[in-house]
Structure formats: structure tokens, C-alpha cells
Amino acid sequence: MERRSFLKQTAAGAAALAAAPTALLAAEVAALPELNWRLTSSFPKSLDTIYGAADVFAETLSNITGGKFKVRVFAAGEIVPGLQVLDAVQNGTVEAGHTASYYYFGKDPSFAFDCAVPFGLTSRQQTAWMMYGNGMKLMRELFADYNVVNFMGGNTGVQMGGWFRKEINTVKDLEGLKFRVGGFAGRVMSKLGVIPQQIPGGEIYPALEKGTIDAAEWVGPYDDEKLGFGKIVKNYYTPGWWEGGPQLSFYVNKAQWEKLPEQYQAAWEAATHVAHTDMQAKYDARNPQALANLLSGDVKLRPFSDEILDACFKAAAETYEEESAKNPKFKKIYDDWKVFRNNQAQWFNVAEQSFARASFNKKL
Numbered sequence: 001m002e003r004r005s006f007l008k009q010t011a012a013g014a015a016a017l018a019a020a021p022t023a024l025l026a027a028e029v030a031a032l033p034e035l036n037w038r039l040t041s042s043f044p045k046s047l048d049t050i051y052g053a054a055d056v057f058a059e060t061l062s063n064i065t066g067g068k069f070k071v072r073v074f075a076a077g078e079i080v081p082g083l084q085v086l087d088a089v090q091n092g093t094v095e096a097g098h099t100a101s102y103y104y105f106g107k108d109p110s111f112a113f114d115c116a117v118p119f120g121l122t123s124r125q126q127t128a129w130m131m132y133g134n135g136m137k138l139m140r141e142l143f144a145d146y147n148v149v150n151f152m153g154g155n156t157g158v159q160m161g162g163w164f165r166k167e168i169n170t171v172k173d174l175e176g177l178k179f180r181v182g183g184f185a186g187r188v189m190s191k192l193g194v195i196p197q198q199i200p201g202g203e204i205y206p207a208l209e210k211g212t213i214d215a216a217e218w219v220g221p222y223d224d225e226k227l228g229f230g231k232i233v234k235n236y237y238t239p240g241w242w243e244g245g246p247q248l249s250f251y252v253n254k255a256q257w258e259k260l261p262e263q264y265q266a267a268w269e270a271a272t273h274v275a276h277t278d279m280q281a282k283y284d285a286r287n288p289q290a291l292a293n294l295l296s297g298d299v300k301l302r303p304f305s306d307e308i309l310d311a312c313f314k315a316a317a318e319t320y321e322e323e324s325a326k327n328p329k330f331k332k333i334y335d336d337w338k339v340f341r342n343n344q345a346q347w348f349n350v351a352e353q354s355f356a357r358a359s360f361n362k363k364l
Contacts, residue, residue, distance in 0.1 A: 102183025
């Protein structure tokens with residue numbers, strides 16, 4: 001089936017397919033094999049929204065295939081550590097994984113485009129680039145070198161700027177700061193004197209508690225409240241300019257993917273679309289109350305200053321150009337992404353941002 005045609009159908013109909021799949025596909029799946037795959041996640045089970053996307057996916061896939069294609073989800077550390085999902089899928093240790101691709105920035109910074117890069121796309125824009133721009137095509141070319149087929153696997157929406165022991169008012173305040181931050185943002189912030197630390201989600205709290213790090217970002221209020229960061233650090237900053245719409249991804253071992261019957265491949269992709277949509281909706285629904293809970297105590301919500309944001313934007317632009325000059329894969333993706341990003345910015349400034357200014361600074 002032609003890919004774009006299939007994506008259009010699944011985007012509109014995946015949820016309906018998942019709701020009543022057995023009757024729709026019973027005759028077709030009767031002759032198909034029973035499969036039991038393992039999927040390793042980068043996230044702990046306690047984070048029911050980001051980890052839970054893999055559960056939503058597995059349940060949907062089982063429903064669509066009448067229970068014949070089952071995927072068992074394993075939390076970070078149960079098979080491999082949370083930051084080794086790509087390696088596990090690439091090497092065939094497991095058939096599939098669920099992760100944030102910018103964790104593998106050290107292998108190739110190009111991976112960050114599959115998740116989020118500084119001053120980049122919102123969640124809707126990321127999905128649009130992947131589905132109707134060249135995003136999926138370009139990322140599939142990159143992942144093919146690692147024996148992996150990638151799929152959209154959720155989005156958190158714009159993230160928070162993180163938790164800081166001290167107030168951060170000027171660029172000078174960033175110097176020497178040991179900051180848990182993932183992916184491309186770490187390299188950008190190192191230009192401003194930050195010492196980036198890449199730590200899995202389940203290990204951030206003890207690192208903050210012990211003073212191993214001075215600050216940390218994770219996702220947003222719902223997850224941050226669960227992880228308890230507000231108990232030990234009180235300055236909560238916004239926005240997370242490095243993650244305007246961070247996409248999670250499902251990975252499949254390429255050799256295993258090519259063995260699947262076409263019907264199972266179609267069911268897999270439909271199930272990823274259900275999980276992708278479900279995660280964003282859950283975060284949007286749950287973050288407002290979680291933020292209110294955090295601020296009801298002694299947590300202080302603080303904006304990054306214009307000085308800091310301007311300096312970070314300049315550093316990001318420099319980093320993009322530096323990496324493009326030495327990494328042809330990165331440059332190919334960046335050149336396409338940049339045009340898409342700038343076109344989206346023009347449109348969103350006309351419509352979405354204008355609406356937000358007119359509407360959301362008032363209460364009904």
C-alpha cells in the first residue's frame with residue numbers, strides 16, 4: 001500500500017478501527033501467524049503517560065489482530081537500561097522499542113530531529129512534518145543505517161524549562177551549572193557555560209537530592225509532580241525552548257519488520273497512531289491540575305529572561321550551522337526541516353499565536 005495513502009486513512013480511522021477490530025478483521029487474521037514480541041521502553045512504569053503509550057499501543061495492536069499479534073512491554077532496566085533502546089533493537093536483543101530519539105545524539109546528532117531540537121516545531125508541526133513533509137522519509141533513511149524502522153510514538157507537547165536550585169536571571173547564572181538536559185540542547189547550552197548531564201528519567205530525583213546536579217528538566221507538571229521534583233527544588237522555569245513538541249518513537253528491528261505479513265505491518269502502524277494521539281491528549285488534560293498542585297505549595301513558577309532566551313537562540317543557530325558543516329546527514333535533514341519550520345512559524349504567527357493572545361489571557 002502506498003505510504004501516504006495509508007497514513008491518511010489511519011490518521012482518520014485508527015481509533016475507530018481499534019474500537020471494533022475483531023469483526024472487521026476476523027476473516028483476514030484467521031490465517032495469520034500468532035506472534036509474541038518484546039518491546040523495551042526508555043521509561044519507568046511509574047510514568048503512566050509516557051511509559052503508558054507503549055501499553056496503549058500493545059493493547060490496540062492485539063485488538064486489531066484479534067489477539068494474534070501480542071507485544072509485551074518492558075520498563076527501563078528490565079531488559080536493558082533506558083538509554084540503550086536503540087542498541088537493543090538494532091542488535092535484535094528485542095524486536096521493538098519505545099524511546100526518545102534524541103537520547104542517541106551521541107551516535108549522530110541527526111537523531112534529534114526525530115524527537116525535538118531547540119526552538120523547533122510544536123507537537124502539531126512535528127506530526128505534520130513527519131506525515132506530510134519529508135520528515136518520515138528522511139528519518140527512515142537515517143534509521144535504516146541502524147537496522148531500525150521508526151514510527152511516531154506520542155508527543156508530550158511543549159515542555160517546561162526545568163527545576164533549578166537557584167534563580168537563573170542572566171546568562172552568567174548558567175555558567176558551571178550541572179543541568180540534566182537531553183539531546184541537542186546540551187550542546188547548545190554548553191556554549192553558555194552549562195555542563196549538560198544526560199540521565200534517565202528514573203534517576204533524576206536521586207541526582208537532584210544528592211546534589212550531583214544543580215538543575216533538571218524532564219517533561220512537564222504531570223510527570224514532574226509524580227517524580228517529586230518540587231519537594232527538593234523550588235524554582236520551576238518556563239518555557240522548555242529545546243522541546244517545543246518532542247515526539248516519542250517506536251522502533252522495530254528492520255529484519256523482523258520485513259518478515260511481518262502486510263496485514264500486521266498495517267495493524268502495527270495503525271496502533272502507533274492511536275498511541276501517538278493518546279499521549280498528547282493525556283498530557284494536555286492532566287498538566288493543568290498538576291501545575292496547580294505544584295504551585296499550591298512553595299514552588300515558584302519563573303520565566304526565562306529575554307536575555308537568556310536570546311542568547312540560547314543565537315547559540316542554537318550557531319550549533320545548527322556548525323553541525324551542518326561537518327555532518328552531511330545532519331545537513332540534509334536540517335535544510336529540509338528549516339524550510340518547514342520557518343513556513344510553519346509564519347502561519348502559526350498569523351493564526352494560532354494571534355488566537356492565543358486574544359483568548360487565553362482571559363478567563364470565562
